[in-house]
Amino acid sequence: MFSDGIRRTLGPLLRTVANTTVEKVVAPPLQPAAKAVTNFAVSSFERGTSQPVVLNPPVIRQATPTVVTPPSPPNVQGDGNLGAGDWLNVTQGVNQRQGPGTEFAKNTTFGVGTKLKVIAPPDNGAVRQKDFVYVENSKGQKGWVHTDYVGELSADDLSKYQAELSNQRAGNHQTDAADEYQDIYVNQFDAETQVGGDGRNANCGPASTLMAMRNEGLDIPSIPGITHNGTAGADVQAVRYWGNTGSDNGSDGVTTNDAGETVYSLTTENSQYTGFEDVKNVVTAARGSWAKVAANSESIQQAIESGMSVVISGTFVETPKQAPEGTPPALVGPDNVLYLDSNKDGAPDTNNQGQPIIDRMNKGDTWARGGGAREHLVAVVGVTPEGNFIVCDPAVEVRTPIEVTPAELDAFMRGNAGAIGIYDPTPGPRSGA
Structure with a gap:
């Protein structure tokens, strides 16, 4: 046990060591509170009401690092791996079906050279199932085609096709x-x-x-x-x-x-x-x-x-052309409309039902x-x-x-x-x- 004189002598020394230790090991925002605790302990020691405080520096815990999953590599046109957004070329006539198999009904048939875009199926499942891939053509027709009858376009071929498609869209009033x-x-x-x-x-x-x-x-x-x-x-x-x-x-x-x-x-x-x-x-x-x-x-x-x-x-x-004066009667229809006579033989052209065709453009x-x-x-x-x-x-x-x-x-x-x-x-x- 320490005498009162020794406690009063050691008090200032302990207070200085404790505060210095706090400043070294405690984060600045927490230092005022830590110093208050140590000062109280030292004061108690000086009065003989507590045992000397042994300062243990707080345990600094390292934050658990966040594991970041790297993003999937972007889909690349022409890499041989079919994914949504890839463009395909029909290499042989292929049936487009309502499901990924020959047992499913046929929607339509695409001829050689038709361009098809791989898209997600309605259920958002895999775009490729068994030997079939889900596609859409330029007319918005969607369904499954067999992969044996299509090939992935190269990046260069796709660029050329998209330029052609842009021109076609403009000509077709598509925007x-x-x-x-x-x-x-x-x-x-x-x-x-x-x-x-x-x-x-x-x-x-x-x-x-x-x-x-x-x-x-x-x-x-x-x-x-x-x-x-x-x-x-x-x-x-x-x-x-x-x-x-x-x-x-x-x-x-x-x-x-x-x-x-x-x-x-x-x-x-x-x-x-x-x-x-x-x-x-x-x-x-x-x-x-x-x-x-x-x-x-x-x-x-x-x-x-x-x-x-x-x-x-x-x-x-x-509106139908009007027959000019002097037109052969065989070429004049009701209300003086002019019948078409493409071969100029004096007889009107006829449709599949044998009816005269009115001349209009x-x-x-x-x-x-x-x-x-x-x-x-x-x-x-x-x-x-x-x-x-x-x-x-x-x-x-x-x-x-x-x-x-x-x-x-x-x-x-x-x-x-x-x-x-x-x-x-x-x-x-x-x-x-």
Whole structure:
């Protein structure tokens, strides 16, 4: 035990050593508190109320290092490892299938030279399963192809192809702005094959009305008595049914079989044209609303900016030529139209049904027609900041929405103009809600 004199003598020395030790081993933010503790201990020693404090420097724990997993190496075009984003070239004709195996149904066949992009399948699973890879072509057709019939493009070949594709897109009126509406697009010919048809039809009206309704968030009711198979084709047939069944059940796309069941009638009834009264009937059945719109680009723009989608009628051919005075009678049709006489033999050219062909030319100031469409309906679903229109033409070869100028839209309507606006009384996401 220390005497009082010795404790008082050692006190200042212990206090100095303790504080010096604190300054060396304790982090600066913690030093005031550490010094207070040591000073209290030394003071207690001086008074004889505690044992001398042995200062043990605090244990400085090292932080556990964070283990960073290095990112997967980026997918490289032409490296032989197929991944999402790679482009392939069809080396032999290949079937595109609905699943990764030959037991799955065939969607279509791609010819040699077709370019395909590897994309993630709908379930976000592996892009390659067994010997099949999930791909998409330039028309938006998606499915599985066998890897034996495709090869990965080199980086140089891809660069050349993308330059060609860019030029093709411009020529086809395809743009990034139009691509934003791909989710509502329906091709009238592909749609009919989804319900068992042959893909030859006059369903431009039902398909265009469906696209306008999709853009407005309107759902078409199913056809009573027919199970909807979940395809756009079933929706197109439902549009035809609800548009025509009340006024003309001979063109509503359904019939009754010998067993009394309601079934599709695709061959003859789908060849009937759709009018604006039919469009009104469909929109009403879907609990939507319609409005008259003047058939010119300015009025259509105003309608779209107010929240509507617009179905318009037009044509890709000029009005029939009039027969000049002195034309042989065999070449003159009703209303003095001129029949085509390409070989100049004085007799009119005829179509497959033996009917005279009226002499008229394709328009040169609108977009290219697809599927032989003449009197035609399309959906106008958007306007770009530059004032161009996003058009969903159900017959275009590229099977995508397109972007056209106001002049091109007016040219399409020339000779067969008409327009009707469609909207949801409860606005949908595309109309600014």
